[in-house]
Amino acid sequence: MTKKTNKSKKNSNLGNFSGGMKPPKFNPYWIYGIVIIVFLGIQYFSFGGGPVETNWQEVKNTMLKNHDIEKIVVVNREEAQIYLKEDSYADYADKLNQGFNTPSKFGPHYFFTIGSVETFEDNLRSAQADFNDSDRISLEYKTVHNYFSEILGWIFPFLIIIGIWWWIFRRMSKGGGGAGGAGNIFSVGKSQAKIFDKDSRVNTTFKDVAGLAEAKQEVEEIVEFLKNPAKYTKLGGKIPKGALLVGPPGTGKTLLAKAVAGEANVPFFSMSGSDFVEMFVGVGASRVRDLFKQAKEKAPCIVFIDEIDAIGRARGKNPNMGSNDERENTLNQLLTEMDGFDTNSGVIILAATNRADILDRALMRAGRFDRQIHVELPDLNERREIFQVHLRPIKLADEVEVNFLSKQTPGFSGADIANVCNEAALIAARRNRNKVTKQDFLDAVDRIVGGLEKKNKIISKDEKRRIAYHEAGHATISWLLEHAHPLVKVTIVPRGKALGAAWYLPEERSITTKEQLLDEMCSALGGRAAEQLVFGTISSGAQNDLEKITKQAYAMISIFGMSDKVGNVSFYDSTGQTDFGFTKPYSEKTAELIDAEAKELIDNQYQRALQVLKDHQEGHKTLAEKLLEKEVIFGEDLETIFGKRPWAKEEQLGDNGNDTKTEKPAAITEAKETEETH
Known part of the structure; x- marks a missing residue:
């Protein structure tokens, strides 16, 4: 009974090994290793051992003198091998015992290196001068070829060259094998897509x-197509061939694709557009073919x-005019595979880009990408939901409110919000706190938007005073x-490249009126106007302001049609199909008119900023001196000096409970860079 149990247990173990633990996969490189080891063994470990090294003095004074030598063989005119007589072998047995390398009983037993054959012959002749003729030993000469060394000497340089060549090509096609084996130069044309399936x-x-x-609703429907196609096909509908995710960076396009891979119970091929591009001609098209071949085999x-x-860049827009562009060949193959003569039933293409305007029109048409899903920056409610996701693993203090954080981060993408949460946790850990507080989140927002504080930056008193009045003007x-x-x-503490910065809480608008743009332009010019009024001179500190309002002025005139003289025209090409932009879409006369209108627009707002500051000169001075004293002032300080804004919206003034001094929004819409003189 015991025997049977042990036997069954043994069989069970074998079954577990064969079922669960896979034996090591055969690798052809093993054969090369075995061959090399065998050759080395033949070369360095000869069977039966070899002769023991000695010298001429020992041979002359001992072996020759005692007549123990049977014969001496000179090999390749370099080495003399000594063969002992059979009855003398026992006298040298102790010296010859070398373990596994003990010489054979039949010899040779000893060897030594001779200088030249003639000298050795003379030495041997003089050593045997007193011997009888019967006792004298004559020399034998022998030539031995070491074929292995000779062959290796010819082959080894070629092996080094081939090895270097193989290593270089392997580096160039690193990972190029995909399913065919990474680094294999013969599989460089194989697809590099990562496959996510049930395993x-x-x-x-x-x-x-x-x-x-x-x-999310659009991509959820794609998953539903694959899970329950009959629900849609019974009404005559067809499964979409592809969906293109379009949106700014960090908005969650790749995350949506990962969610599709996690939800759909079908194989998921993932790769980047750059994986098709290689230095070898034709590799991109070959990888596209291999990708769709694998996809068809695993459909749906x-x-x-x-x-x-x-x-996917539009064809014909490449600066290499007339040349054979590898990217265009890859795109042509992709277009053919997606919707060509051959059908790809059950293969759905998802793609993501933040530069949809440069994509080829043939790629964007229905039949290839039937759906274009726009993934835009999140609004207030969506930011609240994103914060709730990223705050799950963080230990929060009771004072932290998701509604407050979502209000303080206008214009933030999902990636930015994730960065805020992570940065807040790091700041709290740096301060040795057990929980992440609201102040940590606000400091994290300042850190991400404005940069790192540089309190130790050397700034003279005159420069600091100028910066304070500049910021107070804004x-x-x-x-x-x-x-x-x-x-x-508002702060005059240097942060990042800015010597001073002002934080605003921008109103979330779908459209912007001309009056709103003019007020923002006037506010941006407030710093330059304040320097002119107070100091009578201007500085380079308004560089960022001037850059922003110049772009804004030209956009108002040439894009938004907000100029009476230029008229209701827009020279902006939202399709991105303009050929290289070598020529302007308007005449030189119109260009001069646009320049004149932009200058007039900026000058008018600058004069307006000067007038506002003159009318409120005392308040401006009080605010600047307070800023010099505290280095940081908040909205309630302005309310104390100028009074409450009559048109202020309640939700824009912040909602942070009793702690009004920690009210810091996320959008830093104005920061000045100055030329550093220290």
């Missing part, structure tokens, strides 16, 4: 994607191409103009 699942689901309600499945603009005008963004914080 390697993605854990991201739609629950991890906050906000993006409309975009999803193919995701991230940053498709790497190969704060004063933004507080007194109706459509300017409400200011919440």
